[in-house]
Amino acid sequence: MKAVTIEQGDTGVTVREVPDPVVGPEDVLVRTLRVGIDGTDHEVIGGSHGGYPAGETYQILGHEAIGVVEDPNGSDLQQGQLVVPTVRRPPPDGGTNAYFDRGEPDMAPDGSYVERGIVGAHGFMSEYVATPAEFLVPVPDSFAEYGFLIEPISNIEKAIEHALATRSAFEWTPESAFVLGNGPLGLLAVAVLTQDAPMYDQFERGYCLGRRDRPDPTIEIIERLGATYVDSRETPVSAFKAAHEPADLIVEATGYAAHPFEAITALAPNGVAALLGIPDDWTIDLDAGRLHRELVLENKALVGSVNSNIPQFERARDSLTRMPEWFLDELVTGVFEPAAAPEAFADDTDAIKTVIEFDTV
Ligand code: NDP
Ligand code: ZN
DSSP, X not given: OEEEEEETTOSSEEEEEOOOOOXXXXXEEEEEEEEEOOHHHHHHHHTSSOBOOXXXXXXXXXXXXXXXXXXXXTSSOOTTOEEEEOSEEOOTTOOOOHHHHTTOGGGOOTTSOEEETTBEEOOSOBSXXXXXXXXXXXXXXXXXXTGGGHHHHHHHHHHHHHHHHHTTTSOOOOOEEEEEOOSHHHHHHHHHHTSOSTTTTTOOEXXXXXXXXXXXXXXXXXXXXXXXXXXXXXXXXXXHHHHSOOEEEEEEOSOOTTHXXXXXXXXXXXXXXXXXXXXXXXXOOOOHHHHHHHHHHTTXXXXXXXXXXXXXXXXXXXXXXXXXHHHHHHHEEEEEOGGGHHHHTSOOTTOSEEEEEOOOO
C-alpha cells in the first residue's frame, strides 16, 4: 500500500510502497480517508521529537486521522463506520500497563507508551491502518472531511479540562480567555472557547496572541470567531493585563518558552494557564521571586498538558460538531493527494493546516 514516510537519514518525506498492515486478532482494519499535518510531524521529520519503530529504517508519519472501518474483525464496529484513532499504544514489549488499563494513556510517563506516527510506532499516513477497536472513536458520517481535526481538538479539550479541574475547589466564575498562538492549535482553541456550549459559554470574552501584520488570514479567523487579536510585538503577554484585562484562563499554544512565565502576570487572581507548547531547550532571564510570589499570593495555577484520552476525543467530536463550516474551510488551507505529500509538508507562510487525502468515503 501507499504510505508517506520519513526514512532514516533523510530530511524530507518519501512517498513509497510499504507492506499492508498485519491485522492481529484484536485489530480492526481501517481504510484511511484523511491525515492532517502538524508541527509535531515536522519535529519528527527533523529528528527533534519522536523515534522510529524498533528495527525499522523508516517510519510512517501521521497521527491526526479519519478513516472508515473496512473489516470490523469481530469487534462491535460496523463496516463503513467512520472512526478516528487515538495516538498512544502500550509499548510492544507488553506487560501490564496501569495507565492503559484505566483509560488514561495520556497520563503515562515517557517510556510506558509508544505514539503512532511520533515515537516508536508507525503512523496513519497510509492507505490502511490496523488497530484495536478500543483505540477507535466512532464519528458521524458527516465528519469525513474534517474529522481528522478531532485529535488536535482533543489535546485542547484535555488542557482545558485539567485547567478547570485546578479551579474546582472554590467558586470560580471565569469570563475571559486568552489563547497564546495563532497556529492551528491556537485557532482551534479559540474556536473551542468561543463556542456556545455548557462548558465554555462562561467565557464571554476571548483574545488570541500572534505576531503578524494585517491582512492575515489567521487574524481574520480570530476576529470572525468574535475574539480580539493581540500582537505580541506591541502588547507582549506581560503587558496584556494593562492593555486589555486580566485573563481568567490562558491556553498557551506558541511553544515560546517565556510565555508560561509572562502568563502568570497576565492572569487574573485565581486564574489558571494551561500549557501546550513544546519548545526546545531555551534559557531566559526572569524575576523568579516575583513570579513565585504572584502565583502564591494570587492563587494562580500553571498546568502542563499533553495528548488526550477517549472521553476527551468524544468531547472534541462534540466541539467539532459546533464549529462553523466557514471556520473549518478557512483553517484547512490545502488538501493534497499522497503523491503530493512533499508539497503538503513544505513551509508555506500562507498555509494554516494541510491534510493528505488517501480516499473519500
Ligand atoms: P505552530 O508552530 O504552527 O503555531 C505556533 C503559533 O504561535 C505560530 O502561529 C506563531 O506565529 C505563534 N507564536 C510563536 N511565538 C510567538 C510570540 N512570541 N508571539 C506571538 N505569537 C507567537 O504550532 P501548533 O499550532 O501546531 O502547536 C502549538 C504548540 O503546541 C507547538 O509547540 C506544538 O509542538 C505544541 N503541541 C502540543 C500538543 C500537546 O498535546 N501538548 C499537541 C500538539 C501540538 P508565526 O506563525 O507568525 O511565527
Ligand atoms: Zn499533533
